[in-house]
Structure formats: C-alpha cells, structure tokens
Amino acid sequence: MSTITVPEQKTDASSEAAVAAFMERVEAQSAGEKVFHQAVREAVRSVMPLVLTTPAYRQARILERMVVPDRVIIFRVTWVDDKGQVQVNRGYRVQMNGAIGPYKGGLRFHPSVNIGILKFLAFEQTLKNSLTTLPMGGAKGGSDFDPHSRTDGEIMRFCHAFMNELYSYIGPDIDVPAGDMGVGGREIGFLFGQYRKLTHRFNGVLTGKGFNWGGSNLRPEATGYGAVYFAQEMLASREQEIAGKVATVSGSGNVAQYTVEKLNALGAKSVTLSDSEGTIVDMDGINSDKLAWVMQLKNVRRGRIREYAEHFKGAKFLPGKRPWDVPCDLAFPSATQNELDAVDASNLVKNGCTCVSEGANMPSTPEAVEVFLEHHILYGPGKAANAGGVAVSGLEMSQNATCLQRTREDVDAQLRRIMKSIHANCVRYGSIEGETGNGKPGRFVNYLRGANIAGFIKVADAMVQQGVL
DSSP: OOOOOOOOOOOOHHHHHHHHHHHHHHHHHTTTOHHHHHHHHHHHHHHHHHHHTOHHHHHTTHHHHHTSOSEEEEEEEEEEOTTSOEEEEEEEEEEEEOSSSSEEEEEEESTTOOHHHHHHHHHHHHHHHHHTTSOOEEEEEEESOOGGGSOHHHHHHHHHHHHHHHGGGOBTTTEEEEOBTTBOHHHHHHHHHHHHHHHOOOSSSSSSOOGGGTOOTTTTTHHHHHHHHHHHHHHHTTTOOSTTOEEEEOOOSHHHHHHHHHHHHTTOEEOEEEETTEEEEOTTOOOHHHHHHHHIIIIISOOOTHHHHHHSTTOEEEETOOGGGSOOSEEEOOSOTTOBOHHHHHHHHHTTOOEEEOOSSSOBOHHHHHHHHHTTOEEEOHHHHTTHHHHHHHHHHHHHHHTOOOOHHHHHHHHHHHHHHHHHHHHHHHEEEEEOSSSSEEEEEOHHHHHHHHHHHHHHHHHHHHOOO
C-alpha cells in the first residue's frame, strides 16, 4: 500500500476549480457521454486534493491518462436469425487501464450499449478491480444485441459471431472478459466454445464458465453475497447486525436474487424485487421457497416480476414504480445505473433506512449520494460494495492458472476476506472528523471517498513506476 499522506477532504476552492477545469476538458473530449462524465466527476472530486499535493501524480499526468482508454475496439457482428435473415449488431471492447494486471471486466448484451456506457463501466471497473487486492486491470465490452427476444439458437450464432471478431484481442494474460447484463452462463459457454475452436486453446480466457470446465464455485452468487457482506461490515462499524432488519432490493436478476438469498441466510427479511415494468412488494418476506420460484421465473421462463404478485397472495405489484418508497432498514440497489434519485434517497431516509449497499454499478445519482452523505447514512458505493463478483472472477483466473479447483467454503471465506479488506481500505481513506452517524462526536466514514482514493492510489502508483506509456 502507498505511503502517501492523504489530505482531509475539504471544500477547497482550488480543488473545486481544478475539478471544474479538468471536467471541462474531459467533456470536450467525449461529448455526449454523460454517464462516463458522471463517473469521472465522482472519482475526481475525491482524488483531486491528493493529486494537487502529490507532484509525481501531476508530473506524470495520471488523471489525464486514466480517463482515456488504453484502446477501444469496435467491430461489426453479422449473424443469421432463425428466419434466415441477416442481422447486424455493433460489438465493443474498452480496455481502460492495464497498469496492475490483465484487463478484466464483463460483457454486456443490451440495446442500450454504446461507447459512453462502456467507458463509464470500464472506468469504474478499473477502480473496483484495484480495490479487490487482486492484480486485475479494468475493461468492459458488449453489444447492442438483445438476448431476451432471441432463441437459444440465435444467441449461440450471435455469440459465435461476436467471438470471431473479439478473440484476437483477449487471452488469460491480456484481457479476461466475464458476464454482465444479458450475459450469463449460457452466453459464456457459447463464447468460450468459439474461442476454443478458433485458437485451439483451452485456457482461462473467460470467467463465469461452467463449473465442470474451469468455472469457480460461488461465481453466480458472488456479487449479491459480496454486497451483503459489505453491508454487514458497515453495520458492524456501528455495532449493529443484519439479523432482524427489513431490506428492499431492486432488480430481479442474478445480483438481486443472491442478495436476497444471503440476506435470508443472515436473518434479514427482503420485501421487494423489481424489473423494467415495476416493483413487487411482499411484506411477509421473500423466503427461500418464494426466491426459488423467482429464479425459475427469471432464469428459466424469462418471465416478468409482476407474475410474483399474481402467484403469491398478499404481495402487491406497483407498475412503473421503484422500491424506494417502501419502509426499510437496508437498501440494495441492484438493477442498473441511476435508478435511485434524490427523491428516492430522501424517501429512504424518511422511512428509516440507515444503510445502502449498491449491487449495481453507479445506481445512485450524484444528488442521491449527497442526500445519503448529508444524513450520515452508511453508503457503500458500487465500486466497493459490488466488487465481490469480480473478486471471485479473479479467483477463477488463479484457479485456471494452477489447474486446482477451490471448494465452495474456501471461495466464500476468501470472498468474505476480500470484502472485509475493501471495507477496511474505505475506512482508512474515507474517515472524516465529524459525527459517527449515531449523533455522537467521532469520525464519519465517507465510503465513496475512501473507495475512490484507495482504488486510485494503487493504479496511479503502478503507472508512475512503469513510466510514461
């Protein structure tokens, strides 16, 4: 860990002016990429006081280099659907920063995918991967292809066509993609199969693989479990525990499902899930039997969450609504970016929420984050709280390199250790004199600041030590 002294976070005019000037240049260089600008501004506001007091970072222009990808790969994906019609999609891979290890980050298949979204995700991934303590650089990729409207045969042909264009740029020591929105075990299998056929190699080029051919125990569960473990660490800092708490969870995919599973295991009660159509509320709690039904609905039948309220008496479906009006102790935004705004954050605070742990990437708007910080809510930003997924991906990479498979218990223990380490680093760099959050004098932890600084220092030091590249 760096021995650099980190200054206290203050509203300093010179720092704010430096942020404004820096962001003006970033926005001019990447016009229209609003979510990328949002992610960069959030990080730069945290690290600018450190950059201004560290000559090596300024001389090497570390910030200017970190916001420009090492490279962006764009390609055409041409494939044939079940009706014999030729389809054309766009494919991307943003290799953001490889200073601390091979590029690592998911592939997203969704109609909303574009360069701006992938740059935002890759920038966040760079800091997130740094926080895990594992040697992984940051990347992200994907396509505007929508797997939800396609058959298994069409998805296979698309994945094969996608890998035909990507395989030259990836490898276990170069870039190791994984799954993300729209890319699960099925898609990873098709992608890996085509990579193996093209290269005649069986190696750890992708993570999220099937357990019997190189995959890791707990990889599907890791992001959701990790978000709960991070919340557990935050609550413990205030001498609280998860047992007995009521939790709201957004989304109903992989992250949300395993967040609910782990909350149930630790004695909490989850009362919401959602998708693009709206939110279900079940104040009796989404127990293990109900969760198994949801997994069948979303993972096998590809149904909509409204069907939950039709199936389970007492549950309600709120069309077009998000979960954040529902009274709770804990909130886990686990769907997508900017799903929780300032009004939602105020409602959470008003209704008694004391802890927010983000399972998605940047699901809270900047205005929502300000509300959380103003009220000293325990707020775990996605780059810290949802790092469990990529952490176990890193363990899968290690497993593939050694040809040794870890047990479920071993992976879970290592996941807990990594989330505990991430929390400790956030506390180390995010503690600020003030109130503890219990209304008592002490040091409040700004986990956002802590995560940004801890992630930045490791990457920045590696860039300085490797020279101008």
